[in-house]
Amino acid sequence: MTAAESAEHWKLIHAERARLLGALEDLSPEQFAQRSLCDGWSVDEVVAHLSAAANTGRWTWIRSIVRSGFDPTKHNARLLSRYRGRSPAETVDNFREAVTATIAPTKDYPAFLGEVVVHSQDIALPLGIELSPDPEAVASVARYFAAKDFAVNSKTLAKGLRLRADDADFDSGSGPMVTGRLLDLVMAMAGRPEALRALNGDGVAELRTRMS
Known part of the structure; x- marks a missing residue:
């Protein structure tokens, strides 16, 4: 860097x-x-x-x-x-x-x-507070989470799935699809099951299983 x-x-x-x-x-x-x-x-x-x-x-x-x-x-x-x-x-x-x-x-x-x-x-x-981070910050985190396990096992969690954002230029991995807002994808890669409610695609069920 x-x-x-x-x-x-x-x-x-x-x-x-x-x-x-x-x-x-x-x-x-x-x-x-x-x-x-x-x-x-x-x-x-x-x-x-x-x-x-x-x-x-x-x-x-x-x-x-x-x-x-x-x-x-x-x-x-x-x-x-x-x-x-x-x-x-x-x-x-x-x-x-x-x-x-x-x-x-x-x-x-x-x-x-x-x-x-x-x-x-x-x-x-x-x-119930609306707190919207800078899109550039979210994009940087998403790219890192998809590429590396560090503080959270984000790469492992997303392995074998395709994560695609509806609101940003982010399309990572291959396999069953998981789509939604980039921030929700980041929260899911961080292991937050609450984020799954806002996501769509065949890969959501697999993510839920991995988090349980």
């Missing part, structure tokens, strides 16, 4: 963090306590996770995963606890400070952009 490409991804990451921050500032404490689409986490916990991700470089990540016995669940919980405030307002303050951070454990910047895009929807959808 060139320096220009890295800079463009950071620009998109910062914009999506700022977009989410704008939505968070209007939420009530009750809404922060609601379950997100991220299994087992409340809205407040997802926000804290995003703050942790924005502040975790390579060596911090390595130390944490080693101390957690290479258990991703314990690793995520350890980092999340550092950035979850004593109140939702404090959690949001921590996230606000992280919006423009340029820290990442690897140079897989489309994956970290995907983390912000997906977790923003994890928060917004259960709350």
